[in-house]
Amino acid sequence: MDAARGGGGQGSEDDASQEDTTSVADVSVEVATVDASLHKLCRRYNRRRRRAKKPKKTNPLWNLQNLAILITVVVFVVVVIMWSLLWVFIFRRESNSGVYFAGMFRVANVEFIPEYRHADSSEFLSMANPIQHVITSVYRTSSVSRLYKQTIISDLSNNNKGGVLVHFWMVFVVPHLKTPAVCEECVSAILRDSVFTSLKNRSSVGFLQGLPVDIDSILVNVALRSDYTSTAMGSQCVDKLYAGIPDVSIPLNVFSSWGGLTCHIKLTSAPGSIIRLTVRSLRIEPSDCIYDGLNVYDALLPMRGMILYRFCESVSVPVSLVSTSNVMLLSFSLTQGSKIFRGHFQALLEEECMNLIELPAGPGDAGVITSPFYPNLLPRQCSCTWKFQMSSNALGVALRFQNYILKLKDSQNCEHGWWKVNEIIYCGNYIDHSTVFRISTPNPEVVFRCSSRNADQPFNATYSSYNIGQPCPEGHFLCTTGLCVEKARRCDGMDDCQDESDEIFCSKPPKLCGGSSTLHPLYICNGEVDCSGGKDETNCTQETSCSGVSYRCGDGVCILKKNAKCDGAPDCFDRSDENDCACGNPGVLKRVFDSASPQQRIVGGVNAVEGEWPWQVSLHFSGQLYCGASVLSDGWLISAAHCFSKERLSDPRQWMAHMGMLNQGSAKHVAEIRRIVVHEYYNARIFDYDIALLQLKKAWPISLEQYIQPICLPAPSQTFSEGHRCWVTGWGYRSEQDKVLPTVLQKAEVSILSQSECKRSYGPVSPRMLCAGVPSGEQDACRGDSGGPLSCQAHSGGRWFLTGIVSWGSGCGRPNLPGVYTRVAKFIDWIQRHIDAKGTKL
Numbered sequence: 001m002d003a004a005r006g007g008g009g010q011g012s013e014d015d016a017s018q019e020d021t022t023s024v025a026d027v028s029v030e031v032a033t034v035d036a037s038l039h040k041l042c043r044r045y046n047r048r049r050r051r052a053k054k055p056k057k058t059n060p061l062w063n064l065q066n067l068a069i070l071i072t073v074v075v076f077v078v079v080v081i082m083w084s085l086l087w088v089f090i091f092r093r094e095s096n097s098g099v100y101f102a103g104m105f106r107v108a109n110v111e112f113i114p115e116y117r118h119a120d121s122s123e124f125l126s127m128a129n130p131i132q133h134v135i136t137s138v139y140r141t142s143s144v145s146r147l148y149k150q151t152i153i154s155d156l157s158n159n160n161k162g163g164v165l166v167h168f169w170m171v172f173v174v175p176h177l178k179t180p181a182v183c184e185e186c187v188s189a190i191l192r193d194s195v196f197t198s199l200k201n202r203s204s205v206g207f208l209q210g211l212p213v214d215i216d217s218i219l220v221n222v223a224l225r226s227d228y229t230s231t232a233m234g235s236q237c238v239d240k241l242y243a244g245i246p247d248v249s250i251p252l253n254v255f256s257s258w259g260g261l262t263c264h265i266k267l268t269s270a271p272g273s274i275i276r277l278t279v280r281s282l283r284i285e286p287s288d289c290i291y292d293g294l295n296v297y298d299a300l301l302p303m304r305g306m307i308l309y310r311f312c313e314s315v316s317v318p319v320s321l322v323s324t325s326n327v328m329l330l331s332f333s334l335t336q337g338s339k340i341f342r343g344h345f346q347a348l349l350e351e352e353c354m355n356l357i358e359l360p361a362g363p364g365d366a367g368v369i370t371s372p373f374y375p376n377l378l379p380r381q382c383s384c385t386w387k388f389q390m391s392s393n394a395l396g397v398a399l400r401f402q403n404y405i406l407k408l409k410d411s412q413n414c415e416h417g418w419w420k421v422n423e424i425i426y427c428g429n430y431i432d433h434s435t436v437f438r439i440s441t442p443n444p445e446v447v448f449r450c451s452s453r454n455a456d457q458p459f460n461a462t463y464s465s466y467n468i469g470q471p472c473p474e475g476h477f478l479c480t481t482g483l484c485v486e487k488a489r490r491c492d493g494m495d496d497c498q499d500e501s502d503e504i505f506c507s508k509p510p511k512l513c514g515g516s517s518t519l520h521p522l523y524i525c526n527g528e529v530d531c532s533g534g535k536d537e538t539n540c541t542q543e544t545s546c547s548g549v550s551y552r553c554g555d556g557v558c559i560l561k562k563n564a565k566c567d568g569a570p571d572c573f574d575r576s577d578e579n580d581c582a583c584g585n586p587g588v589l590k591r592v593f594d595s596a597s598p599q600q601r602i603v604g605g606v607n608a609v610e611g612e613w614p615w616q617v618s619l620h621f622s623g624q625l626y627c628g629a630s631v632l633s634d635g636w637l638i639s640a641a642h643c644f645s646k647e648r649l650s651d652p653r654q655w656m657a658h659m660g661m662l663n664q665g666s667a668k669h670v671a672e673i674r675r676i677v678v679h680e681y682y683n684a685r686i687f688d689y690d691i692a693l694l695q696l697k698k699a700w701p702i703s704l705e706q707y708i709q710p711i712c713l714p715a716p717s718q719t720f721s722e723g724h725r726c727w728v729t730g731w732g733y734r735s736e737q738d739k740v741l742p743t744v745l746q747k748a749e750v751s752i753l754s755q756s757e758c759k760r761s762y763g764p765v766s767p768r769m770l771c772a773g774v775p776s777g778e779q780d781a782c783r784g785d786s787g788g789p790l791s792c793q794a795h796s797g798g799r800w801f802l803t804g805i806v807s808w809g810s811g812c813g814r815p816n817l818p819g820v821y822t823r824v825a826k827f828i829d830w831i832q833r834h835i836d837a838k839g840t841k842l
């Protein structure tokens with residue numbers, strides 16, 4: 001097996017080099033011929049010349065001319081030779097390249113025997129060889145037969161469904177132009193089609209030239225050549241470990257002696273068991289897994305479709321995850337340096353997740369249900385059933401989740417958990433607050449199925465019984481999040497329900513300035529005079545209880561003034577509100593250009609001037625403008641998650657940040673991106689949590705601070721009331737139908753809308769969204785502006801704050817359909833957490 005495999009690989013290279021040698025020889029023969037003919041020509045020419053000009057003495061000028069011709073000819077010949085050599089050695093060799101696929105399928109009706117674990121055993125070979133031949137003959141008789149090179153069976157593993165799981169590599173040698181012919185779908189379709197034609201009855205097992213193969217188990221993924229070479233047999237970079245006895249931990253420690261290589265550890269456990277991997281600590285450079293990373297696969301080969309989890313950052317709090325069968329692959333990429341991995345793995349016997357819960361009457365939590373293997377990560381596949389038994393028909397079950405929400409399933413698939421409660425299907429989603437799911441039928445059955453592509457965060461929920469007739473306690477209001485809040489909090493201008501369901505259909509709180517009644521907290525110290533005489537804006541540095549509407553100073557004390565941050569006046573006792581305020585203050589340049597009247601160019605926007613928005617960044621993907629962003633510090637930018645959500649968009653190496661730029665193409669600085677941090681709860685369907693941070697590879701040069709400057713982050717308490725005017729900037733389209741992007745940075749003035757106004761236009765918008773626009777719609781952001789800033793000043797001359805990030809909208813510039821922005825004030829902790837953890841300074 002080994003020899004055949006190695007021999008095959010070697011063979012082709014030898015062939016290639018043989019071919020190369022022949023071609024070189026050919027070239028030298030040609031050169032000799034050219035030289036000889038040249039000589040002949042020269043001689044003949046000279047003879048003729050001599051005959052013609054016999055009486056005269058040879059003219060030295062003539063000689064010079066000859067020399068020049070000769071030199072030109074020689075140079076020409078040398079160039080031709082060099083070019084041919086180049087072509088033979090480099091271009092031709094490059095124009096054929098290997099395309100590698102990792103695949104697997106289940107062979108039914110075969111019993112797994114332990115010897116199959118050893119690829120050099122005769123049992124392995126006698127099983128693998130025929131399979132290898134079958135695959136080869138399938139591809140040799142297919143449309144890609146001329147490109148097919150070889151198949152290597154790398155592993156045979158037990159399948160808990162029965163039969164043997166075959167892992168294999170497939171290699172194609174493809175001239176560059178033909179690459180699409182061996183696309184992933186095409187290659188896998190060939191295998192599927194061959195099995196499909198033989199499917200009988202409703203069984204999923206068909207025949208691949210006599211081999212019983214389960215069509216549902218076929219998976220073929222394109223893989224990297226480096227993965228192929230490092231997992232193929234004989235590689236120094238693959239280790240195999242086996243856990244035979246359940247629950248016995250086997251230590252796994254890796255030190256980065258592998259510097260620069262991708263190395264693999266293949267884990268297997270006893271048939272019928274699954275594997276739990278625990279990562280106790282991992283020390284790597286964060287780089288979105290581009291340089292350092294650990295990829296864990298739910299298979300024995302690195303197949304994209306079988307990724308269980310990607311560790312792209314250091315781990316200090318242990319993380320455990322489980323496989324879906326008895327195999328797992330750890331794929332380490334570690335660059336030079338002191339990279340360390342410590343952990344262990346063990347075999348686990350799968351337990352049935354079936355629970356019968358008797359729920360006592362009476363208030364208070366009665367117990368907790370958890371995702372399977374809690375607190376391990378949620379597996380890719382699982383199923384759990386909880387049957388609740390109530391003591392009375394008047395009682396229902398209330399499940400209180402920490403950071404998870406169940407919503408009725410629509411036509412889309414559930415991406416983070418599938419739930420069935422009394423025959424009704426729900427999808428689960430992660431969220432940053434608690435929710436209560438109430439089941440108003442007695443003795444309900446709750447079924448949960450894992451439905452995430454990779455291992456997900458685990459969840460737990462406390463359960464209690466509740467009175468179906470009256471879900472919330474007396475004097476409380478039931479939110480759509482299931483939470484109960486005091487009735488007095490309804491329409492108080494504050495989001496007590498966490499989804500603003502206590503704030504819909506509310507009129508604005510009245511401004512009760514005089515008399516005994518107190519003024520609504522939203523009006524107190526919000527920077528605007530709401531009461532005559534401005535008494536709502538006095539004593540604002542007064543200490544108050546901490547809440548969403550008070551400013552929290554560095555020492556933990558809260559004060560009334562909501563917009564205390566960086567307003568030029570020290571308000572906190574410790575003056576922390578004026579720390580870190582080198583932001584949002586366009587410098588000298590702005591003032592110089594201010595007087596120049598900008599030319600009206602497009603519906604809603606005007607040209608910006610140099611240095612006016614020094615935090616504005618143009619993000620280019622593969623060389624094209626794709627999104628906007630804002631500068632937060634010398635090492636970090638902020639943008640929208642949806643700019644990076646597709647797989648191809650998530651590679652930081654494809655992005656460039658053009659900074660300090662007014663006209664496209666004239667950036668003062670172009671920065672490379674080290675990594676992209678997309679919000680973990682980003683929901684691509686409704687654009688919730690549409691925020692991302694970009695870490696730069698290198699800090700931008702401080703000498704450019706005239707042109708490049710951070711924008712200030714708002715405090716969580718920052719409020720700009722309805723009608724407050726802000727600016728949106730970007731190089732996006734100037735209208736919905738526009739085909740060409742503007743060259744000059746555009747700016748448009750828009751007003752902040754109240755959340756109820758926003759909901760009137762769009763229906764449900766989350767508390768993490770903010771609307772801004774003008775009623776006519778004439779001023780708005782559009783495609784290409786995404787991720788860019790919505791910049792607001794508390795008052796003219798003050799600092800600029802990043803109040804919003806361009807996120808979405810219905811069309812562009814339509815009346816009564818404002819632009820929707822990510823509400824940055826909701827993410828201050830999240831931003832700080834990420835920037836602090838990885839260091840703002842580079």
Ligand code: ARG
Pocket residue numbers: 627732780781782783784785786787806807808809810811812813818819820
């Ligand atoms: N999603 C868009 C982008 O990717 C931004 C849309 C903003 N639309 C609007 N009408 N404000 O560039």
